[in-house]
Amino acid sequence: MGEAFQIRSNVDADSNCDFCTELDGRKSYFSGLYGDRLRDRLIIRTRYFSVFPTIGQIVPDYLLIISNAHFTASAQLPNEQSRELDDLTLILFT
């Protein structure tokens, strides 16, 4: 893969990310829309990932898995985190 896109993987460098903001417990875009209803939406938190229902689900039981550290694409995940994502996906959806 060339240098066609910039890899950003440092959560501290992206304080404007809505998901990172929510995971850090700071007031996020989502909490501005939904207030206290967001407080308990976390279902599972592992070493590397958090799982919660999406806002405005497309289909019933639709879940969002996000990394606890900021990445812009799953292809950027280090191998250890990628393996945990595979395991987590199997646990959640089988």
Ligand SMILES: [Zn+2]
């Ligand atoms: Zn983020």
